[in-house]
Amino acid sequence: MATAATDHPPPAYVETVEEITRIYKSLPSRPSVEEVEAAVSVLQTVETEEKLQLEEISKQRPPEDVPPELFSVLQEVRKAVVSFQCHEQRKEAAQLVKLDRALQVFDGLIQKASALVSGDTFSEKVPDLGGGDGEVERKLVISEEKGVECADHEDVKSGDEMKGFVRMSSSSKAIGLSSGEGEIEQLNLMKVAAVIETCAKTGASILDLQGKLMDKIEWLPYNLGKLSTLTELYLSENRIMALPTSIGSLKTLMKLDLRANQLINLPSSFGDLQSLADLDLSANLLKSLPESFGNLKNLISLDLSSNRYSNLPSAVGNLIYLQRLNVETNDLEELPHTIGLCSSLVELRLDFNQLKALPESIGKLERLEILTLHYNRVKRLPSTMVISLI
CATH class of the missing domain: 3.80.10.10 (Ribonuclease Inhibitor)
Structure with a gap:
């Protein structure tokens, strides 16, 4: 009788697994590796260019007829414009990188849940955390170098x-x-x-x-x-x-x-x-x-x-x-x-x-x-x- 009890997971157990799966599948699509690398490159580029432009503005000297105090205000205005433009340039890339990092947290949690379910005595009786092949719908793999990443091999803008x-x-x-x-x-x-x-x-x-x-x-x-x-x-x-x-x-x-x-x-x-x-x-x-x-x-x-x-x-x-x-x-x-x-x-x-x-x-x-x-x-x-x- 004790063995039979472990063959069928409690309803609360099943509901917990189902909720984890439902939440995971409701998340937005994971950016591809290429998209993330592109975003990181943009952030690096904008940061470098912003620094160069700000340094160039700092080197400027006021014309003869312009008081240094007034010219200093002009420099600050120019710097503010550069910073604003660079903020706009990096906005999309920063958002994508932030999304990828957030999804990495979910990936780690779903892998942890998968390990717990697969190691349970009644794992075959609970809903799969993925599709029919036992993988989560978004197909994740674990790489020793890059951690969890998408494995659907989707080309960037393919x-x-x-x-x-x-x-x-x-x-x-x-x-x-x-x-x-x-x-x-x-x-x-x-x-x-x-x-x-x-x-x-x-x-x-x-x-x-x-x-x-x-x-x-x-x-x-x-x-x-x-x-x-x-x-x-x-x-x-x-x-x-x-x-x-x-x-x-x-x-x-x-x-x-x-x-x-x-x-x-x-x-x-x-x-x-x-x-x-x-x-x-x-x-x-x-x-x-x-x-x-x-x-x-x-x-x-x-x-x-x-x-x-x-x-x-x-x-x-x-x-x-x-x-x-x-x-x-x-x-x-x-x-x-x-x-x-x-x-x-x-x-x-x-x-x-x-x-x-x-x-x-x-x-x-x-x-x-x-x-x-x-x-x-x-x-x-x-x-x-x-x-x-x-």
Whole structure:
């Protein structure tokens, strides 16, 4: 008789298990690992950019006719605006990370309940904590490194949710973004980070974000550096002001289009993009190039037009495979003498600058076929060049 009593759990026992199961199944869906990583990347990026912007504001000095006290108020206003904008940028990501942490608590509790039920003498007589296969409905697994995590292997924005976002070419993996019937979806920072996670997971070789970022997006998330298989990256026609230092991790990148943004400078890690062959930096606000730029020795085509360069670094002479160089519409007053080391140069466009003369070393460019100098102050060509033209 005593044994029979243990074969059937008490009603209260069953009700307790049922309530645990019901509450667990009513919880919102667990974010995927990729979504959580994207959110963490956004938080890291925003924190870094906020710190840099606040430091930049602190370095500002008042104009002569503005009292220091009044200018100090202006600085505080500027800092408050930056902090508010960064708060808005991190809001969605912070909420997702908070949700994931909360659900981790529930995951631990349901695993504990499962262990208690499975170890009971009448466990086969109580409702299962999951589906027919004995797993909870949201399919959890335990990893020694990551704890409890989703195991349904759902791709970030896959299936119907990712329709119009991912396009695969026959020769390479490419990700482009659209929304519905040919309309372009404008992405916030969180969605950009999620797209990058998708690219990293699928091993995409082409990512096209041309004109697809919201106007308020002024920087890219740090997880950009995860795109280790990327060969082409299109970021033109946005409002990007800064690139993350992690961009230097894109070791296989061969084509980079950053045309028509608001870039002020490039990180020193930019010189690590040593596979780069085609680079378009035209129509930005760049005044200088990092010294590491000379490491881009595989560059074939370089467009620096419509910026604010007053000079080019001597390291440009390291670009021995460069065939096309466009520096039209800048404030160049001179070219570095090392330009003569760019022995592969075929086309050099210098229109709309402040050049008064060309260096003698330009005569060494034996392969040069196209040289444009319209709207400069050059009165005569260097003697070395005249001889080479004869």
